[in-house]
Amino acid sequence: MTIKGLIFDLDGVIVNTEHNHFLSWKAIADKLSISFTERENEQLKGISRIDSLKVLLKMGKVEISTNDFDALILEKNEHYLASIADLSEKDILPGVKVLLEDAQSKGIKMAIGSSSKNARFILNQLGLTDYFEAIIDGNGVAHPKPHPEVFLNAANELGLEIANCIVFEDAESGIEAALKGGFYVVAVGNPHVADQASEFIPSMLDFNVEDYA
Numbered sequence: 001m002t003i004k005g006l007i008f009d010l011d012g013v014i015v016n017t018e019h020n021h022f023l024s025w026k027a028i029a030d031k032l033s034i035s036f037t038e039r040e041n042e043q044l045k046g047i048s049r050i051d052s053l054k055v056l057l058k059m060g061k062v063e064i065s066t067n068d069f070d071a072l073i074l075e076k077n078e079h080y081l082a083s084i085a086d087l088s089e090k091d092i093l094p095g096v097k098v099l100l101e102d103a104q105s106k107g108i109k110m111a112i113g114s115s116s117k118n119a120r121f122i123l124n125q126l127g128l129t130d131y132f133e134a135i136i137d138g139n140g141v142a143h144p145k146p147h148p149e150v151f152l153n154a155a156n157e158l159g160l161e162i163a164n165c166i167v168f169e170d171a172e173s174g175i176e177a178a179l180k181g182g183f184y185v186v187a188v189g190n191p192h193v194a195d196q197a198s199e200f201i202p203s204m205l206d207f208n209v210e211d212y213a
């Protein structure tokens with residue numbers, strides 16, 4: 001495999017804001033008197049905010065109006081944005097910065113393929129924006145993961161063939177999306193999804209771009 005491009009999911013791969021998401025959804029769940037723990041939160045990982053609220057409501061067998069739905073979507077995001085406002089370079093997950101620098105020095109192109117509508121904000125907070133030639137986020141796709149659109153758009157914007165790109169993912173929906181798109185998928189950090197991907201690594205420290213270039 002000749003690797004010319006690396007496509008990264010954001011949450012759980014480059015930075016871990018899963019706990020921020022959990023606390024924000026927990027606040028919404030409490031408001032609706034829906035029982036919600038880290039265990040239920042697993043079902044929300046990697047899917048869009050709108051789909052997450054749908055799943056949450058289904059869990060609690062709660063029905064609400066469209067207006068209330070829209071208001072809760074905004075409220076969740078405000079809670080989350082407030083909680084991630086102090087993210088900085090120290091929050092970048094181990095091995096990520098070294099890999100980005102290494103890949104950049106070898107002329108390998110890099111993109112973000114994330115469901116998050118806050119991807120650009122987070123990358124700015126982390127000081128990583130300039131590493132990426134393409135940032136495909138939740139604002140730019142019609143079909144969220146597990147649809148492959150986000151990764152196909154990323155490869156397309158990089159001007160690369162799918163066969164020359166590796167996707168890094170930590171969530172089931174993202175791995176499914178990348179596999180459907182025909183990509184080689186490296187599962188990072190989440191042992192629960194290890195056997196679903198092309199390869200599993202405990203952290204980015206375990207990935208050496210030279211093994212693929």
Ligand SMILES: [Mg+2]
Nearest residue numbers: 009011012171
């Ligand atoms: Mg993720």
